[in-house]
Amino acid sequence: MQKEYGEKVEFVVVYIREAHALDGASPRGVGGDHPIVEEPLTIQERLSVATRCDAKLDLSAFTVVIDGLDDKANSSYAAHPDRLYLVNKEGRIAYAGGRGPREFFPDELEDSIREEFGLEAIEREEPEQREDQPRGRRRRPR
Amino acid sequence: MKRAREFGVLGMVLALGSLSSADDPVKGDDPPTETPKVEEIVEPSARSTWEYLSEKYDADSDGKISPEEYGRDETHFKRLDIDSDGFIAKAEIEERDRSARNERGGGFGGGRGAGGARGGRRGPQGEGGERPERTVAPLEGSEAPDFELLVLAESRRKQKEETKKEDIDLKGGEEVPEEGDSVAAPKKLKLSSFKGERPVALIFGSYT
Numbered sequence: 001m002q003k004e005y006g007e008k009v010e011f012v013v014v015y016i017r018e019a020h021a022l023d024g025a026s027p028r029g030v031g032g033d034h035p036i037v038e039e040p041l042t043i044q045e046r047l048s049v050a051t052r053c054d055a056k057l058d059l060s061a062f063t064v065v066i067d068g069l070d071d072k073a074n075s076s077y078a079a080h081p082d083r084l085y086l087v088n089k090e091g092r093i094a095y096a097g098g099r100g101p102r103e104f105f106p107d108e109l110e111d112s113i114r115e116e117f118g119l120e121a122i123e124r125e126e127p128e129q130r131e132d133q134p135r136g137r138r139r140r141p142r
Numbered sequence: 143m144k145r146a147r148e149f150g151v152l153g154m155v156l157a158l159g160s161l162s163s164a165d166d167p168v169k170g171d172d173p174p175t176e177t178p179k180v181e182e183i184v185e186p187s188a189r190s191t192w193e194y195l196s197e198k199y200d201a202d203s204d205g206k207i208s209p210e211e212y213g214r215d216e217t218h219f220k221r222l223d224i225d226s227d228g229f230i231a232k233a234e235i236e237e238r239d240r241s242a243r244n245e246r247g248g249g250f251g252g253g254r255g256a257g258g259a260r261g262g263r264r265g266p267q268g269e270g271g272e273r274p275e276r277t278v279a280p281l282e283g284s285e286a287p288d289f290e291l292l293v294l295a296e297s298r299r300k301q302k303e304e305t306k307k308e309d310i311d312l313k314g315g316e317e318v319p320e321e322g323d324s325v326a327a328p329k330k331l332k333l334s335s336f337k338g339e340r341p342v343a344l345i346f347g348s349y350t
Contacts, residue, residue: 089336
């Protein structure tokens with residue numbers, strides 16, 4: 001999406017509090033591919049983890065900013081554990097996605113970007129419901 | 143290619159490239175706001191939580207970690223000292239990992255999605271202000287809350303393209319650095335700086 005709309009839209013990853021730090025509020029067992037992360041206690045620690053994330057997931061297409069330890073951006077946007085938004089040119093919220101992971105729908109973001117620029121909506125098929133990843137309510141029902 | 147979901151949040155959106163990276167023990171006493179270079183950051187090679195913790199903290203290798211060995215704060219120690227016996231022990235950590243895996247394997251019953259844990263089912267956990275409160279999201283149409291945050295890295299794809307276009311002559315043929323430089327003044331980005339310029343897509347998430 002960044003590749004396609006990156007000229008028109010600034011894509012910014014806001015790195016927030018760890019969802020599943022091993023010593024955090026909701027740890028997950030390590031196994032498979034869950035990264036081992038201790039909850040950052042300093043901004044430097046958070047920067048280090050964000051850097052690991054950046055390297056592992058290749059966030060190079062994005063500008064990555066780090067939320068302070070006061071979790072201010074996180075709270076202002078009720079972002080935990082993950083969420084998508086589109087802020088329009090006038091500084092207003094054009095799209096507020098649902099809370100992840102169940103309501104995290106990148107294609108909704110794309111649809112709202114296209115709307116913003118008066119581009120034709122993309123015809124999409126309803127994705128299959130996966131047994132192991134039940135999806136929540138969509139903001140933009142098809 | 144690993145399943146995107148298993149990298150947590152951001153993996154759902156992003157392609158999973160990976161770069162090799164070197165070693166960096168995470169410490170709390172580094173100078174603040176210096177952007178770590180990518181080569182210095184390592185993914186821990188440990189394959190279990192206990193392996194990671196014991197390697198890092200169990201100085202006398204006696205199979206348990208005392209508060210003195212631990213060195214981080216009390217809240218996090220207490221979260222790991224599950225049976226509250228004053229030590230972080232192999233058995234309790236492994237048991238915790240086991241039950242976390244089982245719960246995950248059992249699916250998302252009762253609203254306990256990956257992001258929805260309230261902590262109650264996990265026995266004694268650190269309470270208090272560490273977990274962000276569930277606030278309410280700003281509504282569509284309302285003014286986007288502004289923020290000014292530290293920049294880890296700017297879009298490197300953009301930088302690369304700009305470099306190609308301008309054909310910058312670099313000293314000694316050095317490559318454009320791909321990660322943030324450790325310069326004296328850490329760079330910050332203000333959301334409202336884009337007002338009147340272009341829309342901003344915000345992707346909130348973390349590694350885990």
